[in-house]
Amino acid sequence: MRVLVIDPDPARAALVAEGLEGVHPLEVRRSERFDEREAAQFAPDVVVIAAESPDRDTLESLREASQSNPRPVVMFVDRSEPGLAEQAVRAGVAAYVVDGLAPARVRPILDVAMSRFALTQQLRGDLAKVKADLESRKTVERAKGLLMKERGLDEDGAYRLLRKLAMDRGKPIGAVAADLLAFAGVLKGDAS
């Protein structure tokens, strides 16, 4: 079976393709964009496409053109598994299959695609959190520096003061540090 993965996000496409290689027998090809000529050469049985790809509309139109110019790709409508299509839409994956392909053969492909999409989303979320943590740590360092200079505190004292402010206000220490820096900016007159 041949599977074509279309995803504007190359990292995620690689992850999906890698996952699909475990489902056999499979030949997987991936691309950031849907190219009709390339697709015709490859003749996929299934096209897995990210919902955020603008190429979905092109893919859908191929069914319309099938009267005069038969093409293999039609959309995945699986009446045997209610809820699957909904699940896929929510996961951000759409699948188009050749007419007549047994739904049971598509299921594992869609499952892999959905799980890899979820994994990517989680990884991206983790990365964003790490970045935010790092940013917050830098802000705390700068706020500490400011307190040491303005209040004549040592590093430990500056940190304890920040922590107390955070506890009193019920806010994260990074947020308190950011507020402090912003107010210091205002007092120095560089506000905007």
Add this chain to the structure above:
Amino acid sequence: MSGLADLKLGFIPLTDCAPLVVAKALGFFAEEGLDVSLNREASWATIRDKVAVGALDGAHMLAPMALAAAAGASGGLTLDVGPSLIAPMALNRNGSAITVSRSLADTMRAADPQAMAGPPVSARALAKVIAERAGQGAPPLTFAVVFPYSMHNYELRYWLAQAGVDPDKDVRLVVTPPPRMVEQMRAGEIDGFCVGAPWNAVAEREGLGEIVITASAFWPGGPDKVFGVTEAWAHHYPDELRAALRALIRASAWSDDPANRDELVVLLARPEHVGVSPKVLERALADEIVFHRDGAGVPRREHALWFLSQMVRWGQVAADTDIHAVADAVYRPDMFRAAALSAGPLLDPAQAFADGPGELAPLFEGPAFDSTRAGPYATAFSIGRARV
């Protein structure tokens, strides 16, 4: 707390997403007690699917897309259980245009200067170019539209066919997402397209293409996008729907007002909305697109019937489809009316409804559409694929 559910609404980056963007940015949704998040989507198929499964509550939609599912069109639905889509409001009239590449425009002028004295121009010059190319054994010209079920597809097909060009035999028709139309024309992959604003103006501004006919010349006051929801959602959330419609109607009236034009252009130009230069947005807003006045927001059943007649004409749905029943099920002017009336003094009913159905203007080089005879009209064209 207003007690109303939060809403997720989808849109495609096009000038006519304005009512949604304005209702959010100017706080019209908030004044109705609605907390709305706007989601920019990359394809009409995704808009349709997300609304169908409830990942979006409502969206900016191609009017024929909402009708296709109910009419039993093959490509109308992705899902096994097809929730019916309804259109309780029209978002705009006009806004699309047909553009051809500069070199094709020059060839057309050489072939028939008289037919090219426009815009708007007839496709007669194009018909001559196509005949010449066929004689030379050259490959067919390629034209792009945005979706099989779209005003753009029917407009281009109608325009071609009026000049004797069969859109299924004499040219190659493809589907291309709006933001890619211009780059594909630049790459020489497509020779012409029919797309919504601002992409025709972008092609002209970049010196790549020439607009040959705008929608307002093709069919003055002709339909375009709608606001679509599922029937089930409308049934479960009547208060939210009415509040959302009121906010959208106010936003449409605001968007029509020339005094707000500069602000509207800046808002739409932002990267999270349409993301193009303000200059190219101005063009269709100046004298093409109507959002509200003259009853533009009313989803008129005559418009639904014209779309359905074209689906029959081009073989997308069977000729024996009960198109009058489909139009009444999907287009819901009653909901628009109820919402507009409940807005009280915020709206001028004379503008919101332009009372009375109003005469339909004739289509380009063709007769006016008589909606009482939509069935015979659909099958009477000399070029068509009606499945009778």
